[in-house]
Amino acid sequence: MSQATTDRRGLTEILPAGLLVLVGIYMIVDGHSLRTPPTEGAIGPRFFPYVVGVALVVVGIWLAVAVWRGDRAEPEAGEDVDTEATTHWGTLAALAGLMVLYVLILDPVGYLLSTIGLFAGTAYTLGARNPRSLVAVSLLAPFVTFIVFTRLLGVYLPNGILQAVI
Amino acid sequence: MGNLDLLLQGFGDALTPTYLLYALAGVTIGTAVGVLPGIGPAMTVALLLPITFTLDPTGAFIMFAGIYYGGMYGGSTTSILLNTPGEASSIVTALEGNQMARAGRGAAALATAAIGSFVAGTLATILLTLLAPQVADLAVKLGPQDYFALMILAFLTVSAVLGASLVRGLASLLIGLSLGLIGIDALTGQARLTLGIAQLADGVDVVVVAVGLFAVGEALWVSSRLRHAPAQLLPAAGPWMTRDDLRRSWKPWLRGTALGFPFGTLPAGGAEIPTFLSYATEKRLSHHPEEFGHGAIEGVAGPEAANNAAAAGVLVPLLTLGLPTSATAAVLLAAFQQYGLQPGPALFETNSDLVWALLASLYIGNVLLLVLNLPLVGLWVRLLRIPRPYLYAGILMFAALGSYTINLSAVDVALLFVIGALGFVMRRYGWPVGPAVVGLILGPVAEQQLRRALAISQGDVSTLWSTAFSATVLAVCAVVIAAPLILRAIRRSPTPDEVHR
Numbered sequence: 288m289s290q291a292t293t294d295r296r297g298l299t300e301i302l303p304a305g306l307l308v309l310v311g312i313y314m315i316v317d318g319h320s321l322r323t324p325p326t327e328g329a330i331g332p333r334f335f336p337y338v339v340g341v342a343l344v345v346v347g348i349w350l351a352v353a354v355w356r357g358d359r360a361e362p363e364a365g366e367d368v369d370t371e372a373t374t375h376w377g378t379l380a381a382l383a384g385l386m387v388l389y390v391l392i393l394d395p396v397g398y399l400l401s402t403i404g405l406f407a408g409t410a411y412t413l414g415a416r417n418p419r420s421l422v423a424v425s426l427l428a429p430f431v432t433f434i435v436f437t438r439l440l441g442v443y444l445p446n447g448i449l450q451a452v453i
Numbered sequence: 454m455g456n457l458d459l460l461l462q463g464f465g466d467a468l469t470p471t472y473l474l475y476a477l478a479g480v481t482i483g484t485a486v487g488v489l490p491g492i493g494p495a496m497t498v499a500l501l502l503p504i505t506f507t508l509d510p511t512g513a514f515i516m517f518a519g520i521y522y523g524g525m526y527g528g529s530t531t532s533i534l535l536n537t538p539g540e541a542s543s544i545v546t547a548l549e550g551n552q553m554a555r556a557g558r559g560a561a562a563l564a565t566a567a568i569g570s571f572v573a574g575t576l577a578t579i580l581l582t583l584l585a586p587q588v589a590d591l592a593v594k595l596g597p598q599d600y601f602a603l604m605i606l607a608f609l610t611v612s613a614v615l616g617a618s619l620v621r622g623l624a625s626l627l628i629g630l631s632l633g634l635i636g637i638d639a640l641t642g643q644a645r646l647t648l649g650i651a652q653l654a655d656g657v658d659v660v661v662v663a664v665g666l667f668a669v670g671e672a673l674w675v676s677s678r679l680r681h682a683p684a685q686l687l688p689a690a691g692p693w694m695t696r697d698d699l700r701r702s703w704k705p706w707l708r709g710t711a712l713g714f715p716f717g718t719l720p721a722g723g724a725e726i727p728t729f730l731s732y733a734t735e736k737r738l739s740h741h742p743e744e745f746g747h748g749a750i751e752g753v754a755g756p757e758a759a760n761n762a763a764a765a766g767v768l769v770p771l772l773t774l775g776l777p778t779s780a781t782a783a784v785l786l787a788a789f790q791q792y793g794l795q796p797g798p799a800l801f802e803t804n805s806d807l808v809w810a811l812l813a814s815l816y817i818g819n820v821l822l823l824v825l826n827l828p829l830v831g832l833w834v835r836l837l838r839i840p841r842p843y844l845y846a847g848i849l850m851f852a853a854l855g856s857y858t859i860n861l862s863a864v865d866v867a868l869l870f871v872i873g874a875l876g877f878v879m880r881r882y883g884w885p886v887g888p889a890v891v892g893l894i895l896g897p898v899a900e901q902q903l904r905r906a907l908a909i910s911q912g913d914v915s916t917l918w919s920t921a922f923s924a925t926v927l928a929v930c931a932v933v934i935a936a937p938l939i940l941r942a943i944r945r946s947p948t949p950d951e952v953h954r
Contacts, residue, residue, distance in 0.1 A: 358620075398857075409842070
């Protein structure tokens with residue numbers, strides 16, 4: 288991997304840095320709409336949003352400039368992270384889709400079925416291909432969790448369309 | 454001697470069968486989850502929060518103490534037996550422990566780590582028991598400006614220490630502070646930053662943020678660049694600790710404890726610095742410096758002891774001041790808040806039973822962990838073989854479950870995933886996530902203390918440095934900011950010359 292490509296790739300960090308600046312500006316504007324009651328003494332509810340907002344703008348610009356000048360931080364390491372690899376956007380897109388779906392169906396369909404879907408979908412996306420173990424683990428893990436939490440710990444989880452059966 | 458009586462009473466509470474069972478469950482689950490690759494102590498505690506929601510506070514905290522210590526023990530197994538370094542605080546253990554395992558001395562490395570953790574954990578817990586009530590007595594006298602100064606110090610050191618880059622640490626801290634501002638302002642009842650979403654009026658739940666950043670963020674990050682060939686697992690082979698190993702280990706254990714505990718109590722990010730210091734010390738003092746880098750047992754014994762002693766040290770500011778100094782401590786503080794308890798000097802007065810039962814359970818947890826880890830290490834090692842797709846699917850499942858159970862609302866699950874995406878972006882660019890969690894938890898408290906201080910002084914800003922304590926702490930803050938800049942200026946001037954030669 289040559290130095291030039293690494294440098295160019297890291298430049299996208301300017302995007303999150305710019306986002307910090309935008310959030311900071313929004314925070315200052317939002318803070319401006321707050322009213323300070325006279326009893327509150329000196330600073331009231333506006334002060335902290337102002338401070339944090341200004342700090343966000345400053346740090347965002349500072350970071351963007353640093354990145355522009357070639358400052359890069361190591362991405363986080365981990366036991367299962369391949370530091371040589373590039374981001375698999377397909378995997379991330381699939382996981383994002385699963386998450387959105389899960390949030391939408393959790394209450395109507397019920398905990399058990401939606402979680403089986405989330406588990407199986409995630410495991411398959413990450414490369415679990417043996418059909419027998421994929422089905423077995425994806426059924427077993429959510430089921431055991433469901434039983435432990437609802438029956439043993441007394442936590443409510445939505446039954447959804449299985450209402451009649453469970 | 455009043456404290457000794459209280460401690461004995463704490464043991465009386467903690468040794469009842471029910472609480473003993475909670476402690477055992479805590480250390481077992483903590484070790485198991487801590488062993489799993491990719492799951493550090495902060496994530497262990499965050500993921501397991503929902504399990505304790507249905508327990509009474511004392512039972513919950515006994516279980517938490519077990520999970521907290523168990524996660525620390527479990528982490529060392531991972532770093533010794535997987536031939537890739539994990540998170541920062543276990544890098545040092547991985548350096549030598551991994552080499553030992555490769556040379557067929559894995560069993561001895563695991564043993565010195567476990568016994569060292571026990572020795573350090575027990576000694577540090579004794580220090581904690583002696584020190585915490587004293588600090589609490591002093592802390593009662595602190596005013597709002599003193600607390601505010603302490604929090605500024607914690608913000609600065611946590612941003613500077615967790616992670617390699619100061620500006621990224623600050624960015625992370627500010628993200629946390631912003632999230633902490635969301636919701637109804639406690640003093641005036643006005644909504645701040647809620648974007649008109651009703652569910653945000655109560656603020657963002659700390660557990661959702663912690664689990665989102667640590668668990669979902671990590672799962673997404675790992676998924677985005679998963680190793681196709683899983684990391685090679687080294688066997689826990691070879692003879693157990695020999696007499697020679699023991700002779701070489703006991704001094705590093707004690708020195709590691711002596712380094713770890715005080716660093717843990719300082720607002721400086723917990724275990725990372727003392728483990729590095731301990732490693733450097735052992736290397737210098739060793740009779741076999743040539744073995745370092747090739748599996749020196751001192752290099753496992755010292756840092757592991759330092760790691761566990763720091764874990765106990767972190768509890769001093771957490772329990773007595775309500776000040777979390779590491780990401781894991783921040784999650785523990787969130788656990789207290791879930792029960793409507795605010796750690797701080799008052800906790801020793803109002804919830805004395807709980808505090809002492811918690812302290813007693815730390816001793817018990819350490820003994821249980823030694824028993825669990827020495828003979829049963831083979832069992833934990835098997836957890837390292839879990840196929841990664843199922844491991845990360847399980848993490849996502851558990852993270853979602855935990856967030857749902859807080860308010861029984863799918864909105865929290867959606868928020869969890871959004872924050873998980875944020876955690877992914879932060880990992881991608883090397884922004885540390887710890888400062889965000891600390892900022893989220895301490896931000897609202899800092900604001901409250903600041904407004905209280907200024908209300909008392911009727912708007913006179915000089916009140917913020919009016920006490921000797923607050924002035925000293927703010928001076929330390931100034932040093933923390935100035936020192937790296939000065940160091941960099943000194944370092945920068947000669948470098949171009951050196952590079953050219």
